[in-house]
Amino acid sequence: EVQLLESGGGLVQPGGSLRLSCAASGFTFRHFAMNWVRQAPGMGLEWVSGFSGSGGSTFYADSVKGRFTISRDNSKNTLYLQMNSLRAEDTAVYYCAKDGGPPNQEYWYFDLWGRGTLVTVSS
Amino acid sequence: QSVLTQPPSVSAAPGQKVTISCSGSSSNIGNYYVSWYQKFPGTAPKLLIYDNNKRPSGIPDRFSGSKSGTSATLDITGLQTGDEADYYCGTWDTSLSAGVFGGGTKLTVL
Numbered sequence: 460e461v462q463l464l465e466s467g468g469g470l471v472q473p474g475g476s477l478r479l480s481c482a483a484s485g486f487t488f489r490h491f492a493m494n495w496v497r498q499a500p501g502m503g504l505e506w507v508s509g510f511s512g513s514g515g516s517t518f519y520a521d522s523v524k525g526r527f528t529i530s531r532d533n534s535k536n537t538l539y540l541q542m543n544s545l546r547a548e549d550t551a552v553y554y555c556a557k558d559g560g561p562p563n564q565e566y567w568y569f570d571l572w573g574r575g576t577l578v579t580v581s582s
Numbered sequence: 583q584s585v586l587t588q589p590p591s592v593s594a595a596p597g598q599k600v601t602i603s604c605s606g607s608s609s610n611i612g613n614y615y616v617s618w619y620q621k622f623p624g625t626a627p628k629l630l631i632y633d634n635n636k637r638p639s640g641i642p643d644r645f646s647g648s649k650s651g652t653s654a655t656l657d658i659t660g661l662q663t664g665d666e667a668d669y670y671c672g673t674w675d676t677s678l679s680a681g682v683f684g685g686g687t688k689l690t691v692l
């Protein structure tokens with residue numbers, strides 16, 4: 460079955476760190492760009508970060524640049540998001556999303572989503 | 583403040599047609615494909631439209647998309663109560679080198 464499964468969310472204090480994981484199955488993970496998208500309570504979708512399927516390029520929203528790091532382990536079919544210096548405004552459901560373009564190309568639309576994992580930043 | 587601008591809400595009666603707009607700039611919509619997503623509370627977003635006007639398999643043809651210049655629209659015809667959801671446009675911004683979404687539009691089927 461083609462699916463994405465996020466894990467690693469939870470409650471963390473401001474200034475703390477958390478690492479999210481996204482396990483992929485049912486498709487050739489290494490060929491596709493992968494992304495993190497979040498939704499804060501009562502707010503809209505916000506693209507957070509992307510990792511290309513070709514060339515290893517990474518991209519970040521200005522709101523997380525310098526604090527978050529996206530990575531992937533193609534041998535484990537897993538995408539990660541290391542989140543440091545967390546702030547209250549980072550509280551959100553974090554979704555893992557697969558790029559919908561052809562293999563080894565980035566089209567920056569998302570055709571497969573995980574169920575999300577909730578990150579709460581609070582003291 | 584979202585990079586892409588959508589109306590906060592739209593409404594129409596069952597069976598009617600609704601149009602949701604998405605306004606951007608030359609660095610995003612004007613220079614890249616637009617996608618649209620449907621989202622129900624507590625569930626993951628679902629891709630409705632990609633490459634401005636293409637539908638993934640399984641998406642009914644009641645949903646259609648178009649783009650002109652720096653704006654895009656999502657049309658939904660034959661509205662059903664089950665279409666009540668939030669709708670988001672998205673694209674890539676070449677100046678930001680980042681993905682961007684609209685603020686979302688809540689559709690109410692009266």
